[in-house]
Amino acid sequence: MKKILTVIFFSSILLVACTNSPPQMEGYMESEVIADFPIPEEAVTNDSSSNNPNLIYVGYDYEKVSATEGIPQDYQDAITEWGWTENEAERMGAFRVFEKGTRSVGFSFHEGWFALHEDTED
Template identity: 30%
Template structure:
């Protein structure tokens, strides 16, 4: 019985290492926890978000391998998906890897970094 334990543990470790959350456009998208109209990749793993401020009404933080490179450049397919959900990027407000989107008076901020991204729903009285 003890001889079988080691091979079973090795197989289990191999299976578990295959369950890495990684960005692929084929996996699709789901609604963000802070705004049902904003897409996030289906396989993004939610972690503890940043604290809200007077400018931020809600926040969510996600881990996802491959969502951004070292400079925070997001996959083009993700940006296209956001637009297909009806969000318009406020390109003149973009600062580095911080993107702002507007839809029906709501403003969302998307901050992409390597393997992690933050999503913020801005307060109604924000001046960009």
């Protein structure tokens, strides 16, 4: 009986640990700046910045995004797979907002690069 309880206990810990980590999708990794948000592995951090001290901000060079074509479907699928949903009411031109729980991440896309930002104020 003690062995069964021990197995159940450690199985529960393993299940919780696996549930809280982002999904492992080939070709995507977690942003080093915006936690739990997927970034294409071929995207490279660029030197774009924000003067707003209330934002966590990061830019990425990624040739598959553009202001006219938007976010590639496979990247949109990865964002959804990682548990983020688009707030379509916030959509404006080349700007999207993705939400997960109480978090909100702005996604602006340009010719060959994109930027993510998250508000640090509560």
